[in-house]
Amino acid sequence: MIHVRINGKLLEAKKGETVLQLAQRNGYHIPNLCYHPSLKADGACRMCLVEVKGANAKPNSLTTACTLTVKEGMEVLLDTPEVSKHRNTILEMLMALVPDSPVLTKMAEEYGLKEIRLAQGDEVCIKCGLCVRICDEVVGAKALAMEGRGTETTFNPPFNEPPERCVACTSCAFICPVQCIPVKKTNDSITIWGREFDRLKCTRCGRALDLTEEHMALMMTRSSHLKPEDLNVCDVCSRKEVLGTMKSLVDGQITLERVGK
Amino acid sequence: MEKTFIVIPEKCTGCRTCELSCAYSHPMASGQPGNPRIHAYNTKPPLEKGIQIVCLQCDTAACMEACPAFALQRNLETGAIEVHLDRCINCHACFNACSFGNIVLDPNNRVAKCDLCGGDPKCVQFCPTGALLYQ
Amino acid sequence: MERISSPNALLDVIKKHQDARDPDKVRISVCQGTGCIASGANSVMASFESTLLEKNSSVELLGTGCHGFCERGPLVVIQPEGTLYQRVKPENVNEILDKTIGNGEVITKLLYRDEAKNTYEKEQDVPFYKHQERIVFAMNGHIDPSRIEDYLAMGGYGALAKVLLNIEPEQVIHMVTKSGLRGRGGGGFPAGVKWKSCRDAEGSPKYIICNADEGDPGAFMDRSIMEGNPHSVIEGMIIGAYAIGATKGYVYIRNEYPLALLRLENALEQARELGLLGDNILGTDCSFDITINRGGGAFVCGESTALMMSIEGKVGRPRVKWQHTAKKGLWGNPTNINNVETWANIPPIMDRGVDWFTSIGTGDVSNNPWGGSKGTKIFSLVGKVNNTGLVEVPMGISIRSIVFDMGGGIKNSQKGRTFKAVQTGGPSGGCIPEQYLDNPIDFDELTRLGSMMGSGGMIVMDDRTCMVEVARYFVDFLKEESCGKCTPCREGLRAMSEILGRIVKGQGRHEDLVVLEDLASTMSVASFCNLGLTAANPVLSTLKYFRQEYLDHIDKGECAGRQCQDLIKYTISEENCTGCTLCARKCPTKAISGEKKSLHVIDQELCVRCGVCDDVCNFNAVTILSGPER
Secondary structure (H helix, E strand, O other): OEEEEEOOEEEEEOOOOEHHHHHHHOOOOOOOOOOOOOOOOOOOOOOOEEEEEOOOOOOOEEEEHHHOEOOOOEEEEOOOHHHHHHHHHHHHHHHHHOOOOHHHHHHHHHHOOOOOOOOOOOOOOOOOOHHHHHHHHHHOOOOOEEEOOHHHOEEEOHHHOOOOOOOOOOHHHHHOOOOOOOEEEOOOEEEEOOEEEEEEEOOOOOOEEEEEHHHHHHHHHHOOOOOHHHHOOOHHHHHHHHHHHHHHHHHOOOOHHHHOO | OOOOEEEOHHHOOOOOHHHHHHHHHOEOOOOOEOOOOOEEEEOOOOOOOEEEEOOOOOOOOHHHHHOOOOOEEEOOOOOOEEEOOOOOOOOOHHHHHOOOOOEEEOOOOOEEEOOHHHHOOHHHHHOOOOOEEEO | OOOOOOHHHHHHHHHHHHHHOOOOOOEEEEEOOHHHHHOOHHHHHHHHHHHHHHHOOOOEEEEEOOOOOHHHOOOEEEEOOOEEEOOOOHHHHHHHHHHHHHHOOOOHHHOEEOOOOOEEOEHHHOHHHHOOOOOOOOOOOOOOOOOHHHHHHOOOOHHHHHHHHHOOHHHHHHHHHHHOOEOOOOOOOEHHHHHHHHHHOOOOOOEEEEEEOOOOOOOOHHHHHHHHOHHHHHHHHHHHHHHHOOOEEEEEEEOOOHHHHHHHHHHHHHHHHOOOOEOOHHHOOOOEEEEEEEEOOOHHHHOHHHHHHHHOOOOOOOOOOOOOOOOOOHHHOOEEEEEHHHHHHHHHHHHHOHHHHHOOEEEOOOOOOOOEEEOEEEEEEEEOEOOOEEEEEEOOOEHHHHHHHHOOOEOOHHHOOOEEEEEEOHHHOEEEEHHHOOOEOOHHHHHHOOOOOOOOEEEEEEOOOOHHHHHHHHHHHHHHHOOOOOHHHHHHHHHHHHHHHHHOOOOOOHHHHHHHHHHHHHHHHHOOOHHHHHHOHHHHHHHHHOHHHHHHHHHOOOOOOOOOHHHEEEEEOOOOOOOOOHHHHHOOOOOEEOOOOOOOEEOOOOOOOOOHHHHHOOOOOEEEEEHHHO
């Protein structure tokens, strides 16, 4: 066990975990916008700044909690005046970039950022890159890409065309910290990144599933146990089938031997 | 895994107390009760009984295999497959993958499934007829 | 040439080439560096070739790498006397061959002449060279970079033979650490410490990388090393690979350096042919080869992790260093990355020893490799200085010595131009004002002054330089080159660029300075990589030393450097104008009117404030007004 102090409180940390993980596990809140537990930290948004002491840290050094691995004897302070000053400047930069985000506005209220002194843009994306990373590293569809460099960076499907490799799992839209990826769902279709996908229908009842042909194909690459005949049945029909089996069991129509163990 | 979750349809009256206790013991982040992860169905006459459907915590679980984010992980103490919502990316792959309909969607569209209440299933506690056992 | 079978055999080969080289032989070396080529050295070279052929002369003609004195190119040096001819044209070739080679006569009009009209005959007497100490550049100008024989004849690869014969890898690392050699790419990290941690790291294969992605505006020392003496870099890398236990090396070189690329590729081929690269180098167990990786022109790819991402074929963005790259670098394996100049310093250290190297430079590194700055550093001296070019100087020399002794002072000083500041360390460096001219240059001192060593760019600015405009220029450069990954760098630079853009237009506000300082302080602590962490330096250092200029822009609409086009007005003074009509003829927009021998007048509506009239006026009649007087 590694011993780390957060805001003076001695905590036991697991080897290899980050300060952000340790803090979250112990109920401390560190603001962040580009971190997701299913991804390796990227350190892009810089909102999770903390002050570190001890364990060979330089004096008064600020660093991001998401990329800071715990070390024995480390002392972490979450809310020093320095941390809060720089965090607010970063938040100010983001709010100048994306002026109308409720998520950022709420953060500003929470951390006492009152005034945006910078020229305001009209973007909706804070350029954290989570959508591209989740699609690439977790979902595995690799449908999105980063384009451009610096202030011109955008995150979108290659050439900003309807993405060929997208499966409409909508994880990118879900994970986006400022909820700026629009998804339109109708009974028949899911539209995301400018591409309309047909929703599969339950083969039993015809109800629209939260699934597309493409997503089903991608899921089946993850395990040979996943079969289309199981995937394209809705949850209600799945339970009905179980119910039927159980009822037959109870009625004595099926013996245990006939359904396996 | 020492204990097993047992359903006894013969004793079930279909009163759905199990569903109620499940919903209330698994509230959503907003504090509202979630959707029940156990289902009790009232069978039609002549059989005046109920049948319960609950997660089997499969050995080779389709939900776990379908999840790209490793958000479903088996609790080695209870044997339950638990959803780690912090890792979940809401792609609903597990929801589609379960062929028993035992992954449910909460009203806020997040997935949920039976986690055996961490080793003390509330549905078992509240079942008035003893149709659910965990032993 | 034949493959060499052992280090001893290599020593024999070196000896053979050394003996074959007659130091007293008449040799004409024509600089074939990019700078001289740009001013016509190719045709001078061709002219020498054809004329020598015509005359059936046995005089040796040598196309060498960069001599450094790019301002005066094309350069020709006649050995063994070392007579330096500058700004040589093809039509001078016959004269040189007839008079100098034939009769030993010096052609005065081709000699270097300083502002005080003194002429200098020998290269080593020219002030530009006289104060330099050339270690890395020692062979530039004496060897043909495309011939490995020339390098061998100068004792090249002797250090490698010595190392393979007598020095254990650990001992090599110990020597590098003790020498106090610090990374010349800008970081100033002790090379030996980095090597040791890479050697000690677990994982195989180990990689070494030569960072040749030189991207600072106005800096070209790495290019000149690779163009002028590619084998020194290769030799350094082989010694490094032996010490670290690496089997594979990469040179990450800008694709915009075609000549350096060509010469490096050629040198690698020759080294492989001799068995200096490849499996079982010189018959030892050490195997190592080098691959060239051409960069796509992103400034950020000079950052070590971004560079590695780029070699791996990914987008060149810095990545999180969960562990130091020496432990987990390229493809997750231990990787040691050093700059071109650092690698080129290795052979001299191995050859001449630690004590010799530590005798040059500042501080004491006997117990602490951070304790000082040892050896020399090459600076590319550019800007408003008379002698632009590359200077290799011992650490600890003063900025004054570089700018005034070697650089020959400020350009157009007879027109009243004076020194204002020197910007070191590339775009993320800072501006150092006059009061620090006598401070010694080393890694720590430059950082203390709010600038940095960087890769060694040195841009001299005169009083006609607006410091706000300088800050704006560098901020805009960095804004274009920021990878866009982290918020402080991407958005901070965007905001700074917007604010500075307003100030140079005279639309600044006092609050802007507070905002600039807030942005700068956050960028310098919260950015992801060194590009962002240092990106605010131009703003911070100009705000610190030249705050009044910012205030003048804001309060009075006055630009002290008379550079900001929206704040200045060109006029012609009655007293000085002779009515020579030169300015009127040169004005691109025909904004100047006036009869011969009478006062000329500038039509402000038509004037685009390009400054041509001021440049061409021989009577100092053009004045630039700014602020209230405008």
